[in-house]
Amino acid sequence: MDYATLLQILDSTVRLAVPLLLACLAGLWSERAGVFDIGLEGKMLVAAFASGAVAFLTGSAWAGLLAGIGAALVWALLHGLASITFRGNQLISGVALNFLASGITVLVAQTAFQQGGRTPSLSGEARFNELTLPLAETARGVPVIGPLYADVISGHPILTYLAVLAVPLTWWVLYRTRFGLRLRAVGENPAAVDTAGVSVARMRFSAVLITGVLCGIAGAYLATALQAGFGREMTAGRGYIALAALIFAKWRPWGALWATLLFGFFQAIALRPDVVPIPVPALEALPYVLTVLVLAGFVGKAIPPRAGGEPYVKER
Amino acid sequence: MTLKAVLGATALALTATTAMADPALIFDLGGKFDKSFNEAAYTGAQRWAEETGGKYREIEMQSEAQREQALRRLAQSGSNPIVMTGFSFSDVLTQVAADYPDTKFVIIDSVVEAPNVRSVVFSEEEGSYLAGLMAGMASKTGTVGFIGGMDIPLIRKFGCGYAQGAVAANPQAKVLVSWTGSTPAAWNDPVRGGELARAQIGQGADVIYHGAGGTGIGILQAAADEGILSIGVDSNQNMLHPGQVLTSMVKSVDVAVEDAFKQGEAMEGGTVTLGLAQQGVVVAMDENNAALVTPEMKAAVEDATQKIIAGEIAVHDYMTDDTCPVAGF
Numbered sequence: 001m002d003y004a005t006l007l008q009i010l011d012s013t014v015r016l017a018v019p020l021l022l023a024c025l026a027g028l029w030s031e032r033a034g035v036f037d038i039g040l041e042g043k044m045l046v047a048a049f050a051s052g053a054v055a056f057l058t059g060s061a062w063a064g065l066l067a068g069i070g071a072a073l074v075w076a077l078l079h080g081l082a083s084i085t086f087r088g089n090q091l092i093s094g095v096a097l098n099f100l101a102s103g104i105t106v107l108v109a110q111t112a113f114q115q116g117g118r119t120p121s122l123s124g125e126a127r128f129n130e131l132t133l134p135l136a137e138t139a140r141g142v143p144v145i146g147p148l149y150a151d152v153i154s155g156h157p158i159l160t161y162l163a164v165l166a167v168p169l170t171w172w173v174l175y176r177t178r179f180g181l182r183l184r185a186v187g188e189n190p191a192a193v194d195t196a197g198v199s200v201a202r203m204r205f206s207a208v209l210i211t212g213v214l215c216g217i218a219g220a221y222l223a224t225a226l227q228a229g230f231g232r233e234m235t236a237g238r239g240y241i242a243l244a245a246l247i248f249a250k251w252r253p254w255g256a257l258w259a260t261l262l263f264g265f266f267q268a269i270a271l272r273p274d275v276v277p278i279p280v281p282a283l284e285a286l287p288y289v290l291t292v293l294v295l296a297g298f299v300g301k302a303i304p305p306r307a308g309g310e311p312y313v314k315e316r
Numbered sequence: 317m318t319l320k321a322v323l324g325a326t327a328l329a330l331t332a333t334t335a336m337a338d339p340a341l342i343f344d345l346g347g348k349f350d351k352s353f354n355e356a357a358y359t360g361a362q363r364w365a366e367e368t369g370g371k372y373r374e375i376e377m378q379s380e381a382q383r384e385q386a387l388r389r390l391a392q393s394g395s396n397p398i399v400m401t402g403f404s405f406s407d408v409l410t411q412v413a414a415d416y417p418d419t420k421f422v423i424i425d426s427v428v429e430a431p432n433v434r435s436v437v438f439s440e441e442e443g444s445y446l447a448g449l450m451a452g453m454a455s456k457t458g459t460v461g462f463i464g465g466m467d468i469p470l471i472r473k474f475g476c477g478y479a480q481g482a483v484a485a486n487p488q489a490k491v492l493v494s495w496t497g498s499t500p501a502a503w504n505d506p507v508r509g510g511e512l513a514r515a516q517i518g519q520g521a522d523v524i525y526h527g528a529g530g531t532g533i534g535i536l537q538a539a540a541d542e543g544i545l546s547i548g549v550d551s552n553q554n555m556l557h558p559g560q561v562l563t564s565m566v567k568s569v570d571v572a573v574e575d576a577f578k579q580g581e582a583m584e585g586g587t588v589t590l591g592l593a594q595q596g597v598v599v600a601m602d603e604n605n606a607a608l609v610t611p612e613m614k615a616a617v618e619d620a621t622q623k624i625i626a627g628e629i630a631v632h633d634y635m636t637d638d639t640c641p642v643a644g645f
Contacts, residue, residue, distance in 0.1 A: 008518040012511050019507075106347075116350035118533065121556065227506050228537050231530050236505040267508075271494070271515040281498060 001275050003147070009268045009275070010152045015226060017264025018156075018163045019044070019218045019235075023242035024249065024256040025163075025170055026214035032174065032251060033207030034187035034307040038094035039079055040215055041239025042101030047072040047219025049105040052119035052230030053112065055126040055223075064126065064224045065159075069216030075101065076212025084204045087311030098239075106232045119223070119230040128157035128225040157225040159217060164257070166214065171253040183207055187305035190312040200312045244291040250302045263287045339364075339577045340373040340395035342386055344402035348376050352529070352550045353569060357401045357424070360570030364577040372577065383408045391416040396581050397434075399573055400424070403470065409433065420583050422576045424569060425470070427587055435587045436572045440470075441477030442624055443565040443597030444525070445631045446617050447547050448481020450599065451523040452489050453613050454545055454562055455482075459490040461521035463512050463535050465528035466502040467495040469635050474527040474549070474565070476640035477631055483642050484629075485616070492516045493645055496531045506534025513538035513546075523547065523562060536561060545608065554604040562608050564600040571596065593625045 023040045030037040050071035055064025075097055082093035106117035113119055133154035140150040174180035185193045186203040194200050218238075223230045245263050249255030269276045270283040294302050341361050343354045361372055373395055375386045387408060390398050396419050400409065403426035413421050413430040420432050427435040451460040460482050464471040479491040494512045496502035509531035513524055517539075524539050525547035526532035532549060533556075539546035540557040548554065548564030555561075572590060576583055590596020599617060601609060623629040634640050 005518065008515070012514060016507075016511060110347065110349065114349050116347050116352070116355070118530075121533075121537065222507055227510060227534055229533075231504060231506045231533055233501070233504040234506055236501055236508065268511070271508075271512050272519075273494075274492075274519060280495070284497075 003144075005272075005275060007147055007151045009265070009272060010148075011155075012268040012271060013261060013264045014152060014156060014160065015264075016267045017260045018160050019222055019226075019238050020242050020245055020260040020263055021257060022163050022166065022214050022218035022221065023239055024245045024260050025166055025253065026211040026218070027243055027246045028170065028249075028251055028253065028256055029183075029207045029214070030211040031246065031308055032187045032305055033183050033204045034190060034305055034310065034312070035080070035083055035204055035208055036090040036094070036309045037079065037208070037211060038091055038243065039075065039097040039101075039239075040211075040242055041235050041237065042094075042098035043072040043075045043212060043215035044219040044222065044235045044239055045098075045101040045105055045233070046075055047216040048223035048234055049109060049119065049219075049230045051216075051220035052122070052223035053109070055122050056120050056229070059124075059126050061122075061126055061128045061220075061224050065128075065217065065220040068220035068223070069213050072216035072219060073209060073212040076208045076215070080205050080208040083311060084201050084208070087313065090309055090311075102233060105230065109230060109232075117232040122224060122228040126224070127228055128159055128221075130155050130157055131161075157221070159221045159225050162217065163221070167253050167257045174253065179206075184305075186312075187307055190307050191315070194312070194314060200314075204312075241287055244287050247291050247302050247304075248287075248294050250294075250300070251305065262290075337394060337396045337581060338371050338373060339580065340375070340390045340398045341573065342390070342398065342400040342405070343374065343376045344400070344404060345377050345380075348374070353567070354401050356551050356567070356569035357399070357573045360573030361399075361577060363570065364574045368578075370577070380404075384412060387412045388415075391419045396420055397422055397576055397579075397583055399576050401569065402426075420581060420585070422572075422583070424572055431585050434576065434583060434585050436576075437587065437589050438567045438596050439589060439591030439631075439633070440474050440565070440567065440597060441480075441631045441633045442592045443567070443599065444474045444477030444527075445481035445484070445624070445629075446592075446599045446620060447525055447563060447565045448478035448483075448491075449485045449616055449620055450481075450563055450609070450613050451478070451525060451545075451547060452482035452485025453610070453616060454608070455486070455489065455521075455523045457520045457522045458486060458488055459492065459520040459522065461492040461494070461513070461516035461519075461524040463494045463496065463509065463516070463524060463526045463528055463532075465496050465526075465531050466500060467498050469638065471527045472640065472645065473634040474525075475645070476634040476642070478525050479640065479642045480631055481620075484620075490520075491642070492519055492521050496528055503529035503531060505531050506537070509534035510538035514542065517542050517544060525549070525565070548600075552600040552602065554600055554602055558604040559607060561605060563605055566598050566600050568596050568598070591624075592621050 047068035051064035051068030054067035082088040083090040110117045136150045136154035139146045190200045245259040249259040266286045270280050399422040406426040409428050422434045424436045462475040482489045513535045523545045526535040536546045540560045545562040553564045
C-alpha cells in the first residue's frame with residue numbers, strides 16, 4: 001500500500017466517522033445525564049429527511065440544517081416526555097421512536113415528492129460543499145505532512161469541522177462548568193442533585209435536547225453533505241454503531257473521537273479489499289467484537305453512568 | 317400505516333366481487349413510484365388500461381407479513397391474472413398458487429414451478445454485457461467498476477455480464493467489483509455506496525455500473541461529484557445526472573406486465589425469458605446521454621446486439637453455474 005492509497009483511506013475514514021462521532025457525542029450527553037437513548041438512529045433519520053426536504057424546497061443547506069435539528073429536537077422531546085416526565089422505559093421509548101422515524105420519513109417523502117420515498121436530489125447551495133482550508137495547496141509540497149493536510153484534513157464540508165469542534169466543547173462543558181458537573185451528577189446520583197435543590201427533570205431535559213441538536217447535525221451531514229438528498233433508511237444502522245462506540249469510548253468525549261475514528265477506519269478499509277485481504281464481513285463485525293471485549297472487561301473497564309436507564313422518582 | 321393498508325386491502329376484497337376477472341398488480345416493498353422496478357410495472361399496467369379501457373386492481377406491499385394475505389384476497393375475489401413484482405414473492409406464491417388452480421399468476425424476476433404460474437425472468441447478463449461494452453469503450457484509464465447491492469447470485473449475474481462486455485471492448489480492461497453488504501440493508505445505504513464509488517475511483521475506475529437499488533443513488537451521486545461516468549440500472553436513470561450517466565441497463569418490466577394483462581385468463585404458464593431479442597433488456601439512449609455516446613459505441617452496441625441474438629456471442633449467465641469466467645468472483 002502506497003502513501004496515496006493510505007491518504008484515500010484516511011479521507012474516507014473521516015467521512016464515515018463524522019456521522020458516528022456526532023451520534024456518539026449525542027448519546028454521550030443523554031447517557032451521562034442518566035437517559036439511555038437507543039433512538040439515535042431514528043433522530044438521525046428524521047433529521048436527514050427534514051434537512052433534505054427543506055434544503056430542496058428553500059435551496060439553502062443552512063435552512064436544511066436548521067430543519068434537521070428541529071426535527072431531531074421534536075424526537076428528543078418525545079423521548080424526554082416519555083422517559084423523564086412519564087417515567088417510561090427508556091429503551092422502549094427509543095425503539096418506538098426509531099420505528100416511527102423509519103415509517104414516517106418514507107410516508108411523508110412519498111406524499112410530498114412522489115419519488116419512491118426519496119427527496120429530490122440537491123445541487124449547488126442546497127448542499128454543504130467541500131471547504132478548502134487555507135494554504136492547502138501551498139502546503140501540498142511539504143513532504144508527508146503536506147498531502148495529509150491537503151487531502152485528509154482539508155476538503156471536507158463545514159459540518160465535519162463542526163463535529164470535531166464539538167469534542168473539546170463537550171469536554172469543556174461536561175468537566176469544567178457547573179452545568180456539566182450537575183449534568184454528570186444527575187446521571188450518577190440524581191437524589192443528591194435533587195437534595196441540592198436542582199431540578200433533575202430540567203437537567204435531563206437539557207441533556208436530551210443537546211442530544212437532539214447533535215443528531216440533527218449528523219442527519220443533515222448525511223443528507224446534505226455526504227449525499228444529495230434523503231433516501232429511505234439511509235442511516236443504515238449508524239446510530240447503533242455509535243452506541244457501540246460510546247461504550248468503547250467509556251462515555252468520554254475524547255474517547256468518542258478516537259473510537260469513532262477507529263470504527264470509521266474499519267469501515268473505510270472494508271471498502272478496499274485490494275489493500276487489506278481481510279474478508280469484508282469480518283471487518284464489519286469488528287466494531288461490535290471490540291465493544292463486547294471492552295464490556296467483558298478485557299480492555300480496561302467500561303462503567304456506565306450509575307443512574308442510567310432509571311427514571312428518577314422524587315421521594316415523598 | 318400497516319393497519320390502514322390492511323383495511324385498504326380488505327375494502328378492496330369486498331368491492332372485488334362486483335366485477336369479475338379484472339387483472340391485478342401487486343407492488344413490492346419498494347413502492348409504486350420507486351423510479352425503478354415497481355414504477356415500470358405500473359407504467360405497463362397503465363398503458364394496458366389506456367389502450368383497452370379496462371380496469372385493474374393494485375396493492376402496494378407495506379410489510380413482509382402482508383404478502384400472503386394480499387395474494388389470497390386477490391385470488392379469492394376473482395382477480396385474474398395476478399401479477400407480482402419481485403423475487404421476494406416466490407416462496408409465498410409457491411404455496412398460494414396450488415390453492416387457486418383456476419387463477420393465473422405472474423411473477424417477475426423469479427421462477428416458480430406451477431402450471432398456473434408464468435415466471436418472467438430477464439437476461440440481465442445480455443443487457444449488462446452491452447453496458448460493459450460501452451463502459452470499456454468510454455473508459456480512458458482502462459479500469460471500470462461494478463458495485464452490487466446485496467451479494468446474491470441475481471446481482472452477480474449483472475456484474476458478470478458487465479465484466480464480459482468490458483473485456484470484449486478492451487481485452488486489457490480491469491474490472492473492479494465491490495459489494496455493499498450481505499444483508500437486505502445493502503439496498504438502502506447510499507452513503508456506503510458513495511464511499512465504495514470513491515474507493516473504486518481511487519483505484520482508477522472512471523466508469524462505474526451499479527446494481528444496488530437505493531444504494532445506487534449514492535453511487536451515481538458520488539460519480540457525478542467526482543466527475544466520472546456511471547451507468548444506471550433497472551429503469552432509465554440517465555436523467556438523474558444529465559451528461560454524467562453513460563447509459564442505463566433497462567429491464568422492460570412494463571412490457572411483461574402489459575403482455576400478461578393483454579392475454580388475461582387465457583395466459584399460459586411456464587417460464588418466459590426476455591432478452592435482447594425480445595427487447596426485454598436494452599441500454600437506454602436518450603437526450604441526456606446523447607453527448608456521451610460516440611457513433612463507434614452505438615455501432616458496437618448494435619453489432620453486439622445482433623450477434624447475441626444470432627447466437628454468435630454467447631454471454632455467460634452467472635446463475636447457470638455460479639461462476640464467472642472473467643471477473644474472478
